[in-house]
Amino acid sequence: MFEPFMREPWAVVTLVALAAGMVGYFVALRGAGFAAHALPMAAFPGAAFAALTGVSAYAGLAGFAVLGALILAGLHRGARQDAATALVLGAMMALGALLLSLSGAYGNHVEGLLFGQVFAVGRRELWAALGMGAGVPLLLLALARPLTLSA
Incomplete structure (x- = not known):
C-alpha cells in the first residue's frame, strides 16, 4: 500500500x-482551544534555544512547553484569559524568532521547525x-x- x-x-x-x-x-x-493552540507555539523557542546552545531538542521543547504552561496557568487566573493567552503566544513566538536569529541554524527551514516534517x-x-x-x-x-x- x-x-x-x-x-x-x-x-x-x-x-x-x-x-x-x-x-x-x-x-x-x-x-480551551486557544490555549491548546498557544502551548505548542510556546515550545518553539525551546527548539530555537536548543539550536543555539546545543542541548537536546527534546529537552528544549519540553522545557519551554512546561514553562509556557506554567505562564498560561498563572495568567489565566485573571478575568481576561484570551488576552493572556494572546500575550503568551506573541511573546513566545517573538522569543523563538530572536533565539533562532541568534543561532543562525535552521534559517531556511523555519517552517520545518515550527510545524515538523513528517517525512523525517x-x-x-x-x-x-x-x-x-x-x-x-x-x-x-x-x-x-x-x-x-x-x-
Missing part, C-alpha cells in the same frame, strides 16, 4: 492523531509515538471522570 519510506511516517501520524483526538475532546469540553520520521520516532499513542488514551481513560467533572 505504501512505499517503504512512508511506513513509519504513516504509523506515527496515525498514533498521534488517535492521541490528539482523545485530548481534543477534553480541550473542547473546557473551551524514522524508527526512533515510531517508538516514542507508540508510547504516546498507547499512554495518552490510557491516562485519559483513567482520568476521564475527574476531567469531565472539572470542565
Whole structure:
C-alpha cells in the first residue's frame, strides 16, 4: 500500500492523531482551544534555544512547553484569559524568532521547525509515538471522570 519510506511516517501520524483526538475532546469540553493552540507555539523557542546552545531538542521543547504552561496557568487566573493567552503566544513566538536569529541554524527551514516534517520520521520516532499513542488514551481513560467533572 505504501512505499517503504512512508511506513513509519504513516504509523506515527496515525498514533498521534488517535492521541490528539482523545485530548481534543477534553480541550473542547473546557473551551480551551486557544490555549491548546498557544502551548505548542510556546515550545518553539525551546527548539530555537536548543539550536543555539546545543542541548537536546527534546529537552528544549519540553522545557519551554512546561514553562509556557506554567505562564498560561498563572495568567489565566485573571478575568481576561484570551488576552493572556494572546500575550503568551506573541511573546513566545517573538522569543523563538530572536533565539533562532541568534543561532543562525535552521534559517531556511523555519517552517520545518515550527510545524515538523513528517517525512523525517524514522524508527526512533515510531517508538516514542507508540508510547504516546498507547499512554495518552490510557491516562485519559483513567482520568476521564475527574476531567469531565472539572470542565
